[in-house]
Amino acid sequence: MSSKTSALRLQVESALARRGGLAARVASPFQYRDRPVVETAPTGVPPIDLLTGGLPRGSLTEIYGPPCSGRTSLLVSALAMRTAAAEVCALVDARDAFDPHSAETAGVRLQQLLWVRCRNVDQALRATDLLIQGGGFGMIALDLGDTPARVVRYVPLQVWFRFRRAVEHTPTIFLVVEQESNAKTCASLVLSLHAQETRWAQTGGAESGGEIVLSHSPGCLLDGWESRAETIRSHPAEIRSQCSPAELSAAFWLSSKCSSEGGFKQR
Amino acid sequence: MAFASIFVPNFSLQAVVRAEPALGERALALIEGNPPLCSVIAVNEKAARMGIEVGMTKTDAEQFVGAETRPRSPAQETTAHAALLDIGWSVSPRIEDTALDAIVLDLSGLASLFGAEKEIGAHLVERSAACGLAVNVAIAANIETALIAARGFAGITVIPPGEEAPSLSRLSVGALSPSIETTETLSRWGVTTCGDFAKLPILDLSERLGQEGVRLHALARGASVRSLTIAEPAHFFEEEMELDDAVEELEPLSFLLGRLLDQLCVRLTARSLGAAAIRVRFELRPSFENAVDIREAFPAQRRPGLYEKEIQLPVPARDSKMLLKLLRLRLQLNPPGAPIQKIALAAEAARPRATQGGLFLPSFPDPEKLELTIARIAHVVGEGNVGAPSLADTYRPGEFQMRRFLTPREASQADGGGHGAHQPSKPRTHSKVSTSFRVFRPAVPAKLDLHAGCPTRVAFQGLRGEVIAASGPWRTSGDWWREDPWQQDEWDLEIHFQEAPEPRDRFSFASSRSNSGIYRFYYDSLRRGWFVRGVYD
Numbered sequence: 100m101s102s103k104t105s106a107l108r109l110q111v112e113s114a115l116a117r118r119g120g121l122a123a124r125v126a127s128p129f130q131y132r133d134r135p136v137v138e139t140a141p142t143g144v145p146p147i148d149l150l151t152g153g154l155p156r157g158s159l160t161e162i163y164g165p166p167c168s169g170r171t172s173l174l175v176s177a178l179a180m181r182t183a184a185a186e187v188c189a190l191v192d193a194r195d196a197f198d199p200h201s202a203e204t205a206g207v208r209l210q211q212l213l214w215v216r217c218r219n220v221d222q223a224l225r226a227t228d229l230l231i232q233g234g235g236f237g238m239i240a241l242d243l244g245d246t247p248a249r250v251v252r253y254v255p256l257q258v259w260f261r262f263r264r265a266v267e268h269t270p271t272i273f274l275v276v277e278q279e280s281n282a283k284t285c286a287s288l289v290l291s292l293h294a295q296e297t298r299w300a301q302t303g304g305a306e307s308g309g310e311i312v313l314s315h316s317p318g319c320l321l322d323g324w325e326s327r328a329e330t331i332r333s334h335p336a337e338i339r340s341q342c343s344p345a346e347l348s349a350a351f352w353l354s355s356k357c358s359s360e361g362g363f364k365q366r
Numbered sequence: 367m368a369f370a371s372i373f374v375p376n377f378s379l380q381a382v383v384r385a386e387p388a389l390g391e392r393a394l395a396l397i398e399g400n401p402p403l404c405s406v407i408a409v410n411e412k413a414a415r416m417g418i419e420v421g422m423t424k425t426d427a428e429q430f431v432g433a434e435t436r437p438r439s440p441a442q443e444t445t446a447h448a449a450l451l452d453i454g455w456s457v458s459p460r461i462e463d464t465a466l467d468a469i470v471l472d473l474s475g476l477a478s479l480f481g482a483e484k485e486i487g488a489h490l491v492e493r494s495a496a497c498g499l500a501v502n503v504a505i506a507a508n509i510e511t512a513l514i515a516a517r518g519f520a521g522i523t524v525i526p527p528g529e530e531a532p533s534l535s536r537l538s539v540g541a542l543s544p545s546i547e548t549t550e551t552l553s554r555w556g557v558t559t560c561g562d563f564a565k566l567p568i569l570d571l572s573e574r575l576g577q578e579g580v581r582l583h584a585l586a587r588g589a590s591v592r593s594l595t596i597a598e599p600a601h602f603f604e605e606e607m608e609l610d611d612a613v614e615e616l617e618p619l620s621f622l623l624g625r626l627l628d629q630l631c632v633r634l635t636a637r638s639l640g641a642a643a644i645r646v647r648f649e650l651r652p653s654f655e656n657a658v659d660i661r662e663a664f665p666a667q668r669r670p671g672l673y674e675k676e677i678q679l680p681v682p683a684r685d686s687k688m689l690l691k692l693l694r695l696r697l698q699l700n701p702p703g704a705p706i707q708k709i710a711l712a713a714e715a716a717r718p719r720a721t722q723g724g725l726f727l728p729s730f731p732d733p734e735k736l737e738l739t740i741a742r743i744a745h746v747v748g749e750g751n752v753g754a755p756s757l758a759d760t761y762r763p764g765e766f767q768m769r770r771f772l773t774p775r776e777a778s779q780a781d782g783g784g785h786g787a788h789q790p791s792k793p794r795t796h797s798k799v800s801t802s803f804r805v806f807r808p809a810v811p812a813k814l815d816l817h818a819g820c821p822t823r824v825a826f827q828g829l830r831g832e833v834i835a836a837s838g839p840w841r842t843s844g845d846w847w848r849e850d851p852w853q854q855d856e857w858d859l860e861i862h863f864q865e866a867p868e869p870r871d872r873f874s875f876a877s878s879r880s881n882s883g884i885y886r887f888y889y890d891s892l893r894r895g896w897f898v899r900g901v902y903d
Contacts, residue, residue, distance in 0.1 A: 166804070166883055166903055167882070167883035167884055167901060167902060167903055170903055171803070171804050171903035172799055172800065172801050172802040172903065175802040176799050176800070184728065185728055186728045187728075187730055187731060187773055187774065195805075195807045196804040196805055196806070196807070196900070197755075197804075197805070198764075198803040198804065198805045198900065199756075199766045200757060200803070201801070201803040202755075202802065203757060204800055205800040205802060209754060209755050209756060209757070210754050210756070210769075210772070210774075210777060211754075211774060212755065213740070213752070213753070213754060214753065214755050214768070215747060215751065215752045216747060216751040216768075217747050217751070222746055225746050226743045226752075229739050229742050230739065230743070233731060233735055233736060233739035234731065234732075234735070235729060235731025235732060235735070235736065237728055244804065244903065270728075270729075294882075294883075297835070297884065299835045299860070319835070319836065319837045319838075320837050321801075321858050321884065323801060324884070324902075352799070353800070353801045354800060354801065355902075
């Protein structure tokens with residue numbers, strides 16, 4: 100840096116310091132600071148991990164989409180990865196919709212999962228606040244997937260902002276699952292999911308002349324379906340701006356591991 | 367070899383003041399007896415200066431302005447004595463439970479830990495003050511001299527070996543605890559001090575006073591030697607408080623509980639122990655003290671008399687503030703329902719666990735903080751709605767239990783230090799992800815149209831749709847030997863929804879849905895109806 104530039108920088112900084120108030124809070128405004136490296140954790144869905152780099156720690160991540168879009172499967176996969184890494188996780192379930200059977204089949208270690216069964220959004224937000232303040236969790240998931248979107252819209256933005264500030268500088272992944280995005284700029288990563296193709300074993304049904312033809316045969320089983328995830332927001336923003344639309348979305352296959360013979364329990 | 371004796375002067379009064387520290391600043395008289403024959407049995411210094419005397423009636427004592435009277439409390443004396451023993455065990459493993467207000471410690475080998483005898487005495491006084499007791503400490507080469515000196519001299523007294531007789535000579539003969547007859551005899555002789563008594567010829571004394579005279583003569587000279595009767599360490603920690611006015615509100619109750627917890631935790635700390643569980647017991651005041659006994663007419667009704675609650679802690683703790691917060695949260699969830707007349711707190715003692723996390727293992731929530739967080743969440747969502755899910759050993763669909771949540775470290779310690787169960791495992795690398803399910807609790811009633819035994823149209827929660835693909839029926843049943851058997855025919859249905867009217871329930875899940883979805887339906891053969899169990903998501 101030339102002497103002229105240094106002198107100018109010193110002059111500006113001292114003027115700001117003399118001014119006091121808000122300006123004095125900006126200490127050394129021209130000092131170079133390294134961008135903090137955001138640590139991420141895998142979701143367990145390789146296409147999603149390639150797309151996003153993983154779930155960022157110390158940040159708010161939103162996954163939204165309509166029912167049957169794969170949101171819960173992605174949430175459970177992330178829980179399975181965290182509990183497999185011997186981390187303690189918490190799930191705040193706003194409508195008591197969590198299924199321990201399918202979660203265990205997906206690999207979640209249930210004894211490492213603190214499940215909070217709520218009856219409404221207010222209870223869910225209060226429980227989430229307490230968990231984030233308590234600290235020590237590898238992942239805290241807030242499941243608002245079954246709460247109507249118009250109810251979640253009433254949650255003030257400062258609630259999301261407070262959550263984001265509370266998890267900042269902690270190793271906790273804060274994941275919110277809902278029907279539409281509400282956290283706006285408070286979320287570091289926003290994924291939109293929607294279902295695409297569903298596959299049934301031993302089926303061949305298709306639309307015929309605009310009518311839907313029922314496909315059913317004895318022994319017909321649900322094979323799975325394909326979901327597509329699109330990155331709506333991610334950090335760093337400049338990388339996103341350099342990507343083509345195709346590079347901002349990824350498809351992944353959700354497989355129904357077990358038969359439809361009445362439950363996920365292995366027999 | 368040296369022995370220390372701890373003596374609590376005015377023990378009954380100090381036991382009461384220990385429960386209400388504010389009384390120590392005021393003139394206090396202790397009352398005992400059945401009304402109307404209550405009389406003063408002990409007074410503190412301030413009350414004595416005001417003119418209140420032992421033996422005065424309660425009515426006379428209450429005439430003094432500014433003086434407080436309290437009934438004698440055997441329960442408080444028991445807990446004060448237990449605190450005294452804990453103070454002794456916190457310093458020496460060999461103590462004798464001599465009397466309610468006195469104990470003796472063997473100080474052998476403690477010099478390297480606590481220093482000289484004077485420092486040991488100061489240490490004992492300090493720990494006693496922390497437990498709410500003002501004590502006298504005397505250290506001597508034999509037990510009886512230490513006991514007599516502690517009763518006779520205030521503060522800390524150290525009697526070097528060989529100096530017993532000169533040190534005790536100043537004390538009154540009453541310090542030797544003679545019988546009434548011997549006291550009268552000595553009074554007639556004009557023998558008032560231990561020094562005068564020690565100068566009497568022992569042979570003549572034995573002729574006049576018998577064996578008691580010989581024994582007292584040895585005590586007065588400081589020559590009585592005996593061995594220590596070692597008391598077994600107690601693992602019983604309980605604090606009690608009887609209330610003059612029954613307490614109903616949580617705030618004043620919290621204040622009293624906090625005081626008792628402070629005393630409990632000080633005792634636990636003195637013994638290097640923690641509380642693995644806290645048990646609280648309230649004696650409740652009956653609702654109608656003068657009401658007619660209606661139990662005969664309504665045998666199902668019971669008058670509340672006792673309230674008990676137990677809090678299990680994940681790790682032994684002795685932080686009184688944290689324990690108070692846990693107690694408050696539990697009491698808010700389940701209040702006693704009647705005014706409280708007596709409080710008893712007991713702690714199950716255990717060694718605090720020293721744990722060290724692995725270098726490469728992730729950090730866990732602090733156990734004490736986590737317990738408090740879970741208690742606060744339980745206060746919000748209800749006690750049975752927070753915990754770790756555990757699958758039940760049954761084929762009944764959706765059956766599970768909620769267990770107490772433990773961090774992996776606590777769980778492995780509870781299992782006896784088993785390794786491997788809570789270590790990180792190799793992460794999954796396959797590309798297929800397992801589908802998950804969202805459950806509707808309770809199951810949603812549905813109406814289905816069937817064609818050739820296969821659902822073709824469905825309607826539930828204001829939604830209508832056509833079935834595109836169906837998998838089923840898959841019959842499950844069980845528990846036929848129980849009162850609640852189940853028999854269900856399950857279907858996985860892919861449904862294409864039509865444009866539906868606004869859902870009836872404004873909290874319905876279906877307010878924002880896609881055009882199609884995969885749901886699990888079942889026909890309950892026993893209830894004869896169709897239900898939606900949940901949705902694949």
